[in-house]
Amino acid sequence: MKTSSAGTAGRLIDEIMGYRKAKVLMVAAYLGLFERLESPRTAGEVARLQRLDARAVEILLDALVAMNYVRKQGARYCNAPVSRRHLVPGRPGYMGDNLKYQEIIWDAWGELRQCVKKGGAVRPLEYWLVKHGGFTQEYIRGMDNIARGPAAEIAAALDPSSVRDMLDVGAGPGTYSLAFLRGNPALRATLLDLPSTLKVTRRMLDAHPGLRARAALKSGDYRRADFGRAAYDLILLSHITHDESPAVNRSLLLRSRRALRPGGRVVIHDFMLEPDRATPAFGALFSVHMLAYTEAGRTYTADEYKAWLRRAGFTSIVRRPIAAAARNSSEILVATNPA
Numbered sequence: 339m340k341t342s343s344a345g346t347a348g349r350l351i352d353e354i355m356g357y358r359k360a361k362v363l364m365v366a367a368y369l370g371l372f373e374r375l376e377s378p379r380t381a382g383e384v385a386r387l388q389r390l391d392a393r394a395v396e397i398l399l400d401a402l403v404a405m406n407y408v409r410k411q412g413a414r415y416c417n418a419p420v421s422r423r424h425l426v427p428g429r430p431g432y433m434g435d436n437l438k439y440q441e442i443i444w445d446a447w448g449e450l451r452q453c454v455k456k457g458g459a460v461r462p463l464e465y466w467l468v469k470h471g472g473f474t475q476e477y478i479r480g481m482d483n484i485a486r487g488p489a490a491e492i493a494a495a496l497d498p499s500s501v502r503d504m505l506d507v508g509a510g511p512g513t514y515s516l517a518f519l520r521g522n523p524a525l526r527a528t529l530l531d532l533p534s535t536l537k538v539t540r541r542m543l544d545a546h547p548g549l550r551a552r553a554a555l556k557s558g559d560y561r562r563a564d565f566g567r568a569a570y571d572l573i574l575l576s577h578i579t580h581d582e583s584p585a586v587n588r589s590l591l592l593r594s595r596r597a598l599r600p601g602g603r604v605v606i607h608d609f610m611l612e613p614d615r616a617t618p619a620f621g622a623l624f625s626v627h628m629l630a631y632t633e634a635g636r637t638y639t640a641d642e643y644k645a646w647l648r649r650a651g652f653t654s655i656v657r658r659p660i661a662a663a664a665r666n667s668s669e670i671l672v673a674t675n676p677a
């Protein structure tokens with residue numbers, strides 16, 4: 339059946355509306371509007387509490403009403419159930435830190451035109467992590483918002499009772515290490531990350547005093563660091579390989595293999611593409627996200643990861659979906675050090 343011109347133009351307008359909706363949500367989260375809408379308030383009241391402009395807050399809140407994130411009765415606004423569940427700090431399903439991180443990284447997307455000419459980010463990840471004050475905290479807390487479910491699933495799938503020592507490379511908030519530490523009271527985790535990130539990691543781990551003593555924080559650059567020799571049973575590379583070039587990823591896997599005990603496992607956890615590189619859609623668009631703020635990162639295919647694993651000497655590669663029902667589902671590849 340032929341689609342009418344009005345139908346295809348409508349689709350284009352819907353896509354363009356996408357960026358407007360995204361920006362309204364991210365800015366509202368960043369400015370703390372949802373915290374103020376747990377009880378009904380006028381735009382003027384919210385503006386006073388958050389030191390914002392009343393006319394502008396009214397415009398933003400009306401857009402959020404149109405998007406079904408906020409309800410309006412007379413002149414008063416309050417959170418819709420979806421906002422109460424995901425956008426109010428302290429709720430178990432809180433995703434507001436992730437939206438705040440997306441709001442900051444929006445500036446990198448603003449440079450996408452130049453990135454396409456240049457072939458990589460105008461300002462690489464290091465700029466955002468080290469030089470852009472405030473970014474690291476939102477970035478790392480934002481990772482935790484989306485990691486809790488997958489972390490529990492991965493730990494359950496890999497049987498933490500078989501692990502004594504693990505290395506979490508680019509550990510960020512430490513959510514994955516925490517899931518393993520919960521699964522085995524004898525397990526020790528080493529969390530490797532940049533010093534700027536570890537300041538946030540330390541604060542986040544302090545919220546888990548029962549597990550904290552078995553987590554060692556190691557400051558270093560994973561592109562160069564020597565991971566050691568036969569020191570670990572499990573090495574986790576969770577959501578770091580998409581930030582890096584194929585050459586860095588091959589080097590990470592070689593150093594991981596040397597650092598694993600015989601029979602030890604390396605785990606790559608990431609968004610992975612099918613060979614067409616366009617499926618699933620989340621992965622294809624995530625690759626553009628990497629183009630916007632990394633020098634050489636992208637979403638890789640599972641076949642590329644498998645080839646790098648084999649080249650590094652790993653065997654028995656097993657692929658498994660994670661959070662399969664989620665729109666941003668990911669995968670793990672688990673490979674064994676045979677030596």
Ligand SMILES: C[S@@+](CC[C@H](N)C(=O)[O-])C[C@H]1O[C@@H](n2cnc3c(N)ncnc32)[C@H](O)[C@@H]1O
Pocket residue numbers: 467478481482485507508509510511512513514530531532535558559560561575576577578581
């Ligand atoms: C996308 S986050 C992933 C965090 C965590 N592994 C997870 O899955 O939730 C990437 C992490 O890599 C860290 N990172 C980036 N470049 C690094 C480098 N050169 N050396 C060490 N860590 C780095 C960042 O600080 C951040 O914590």
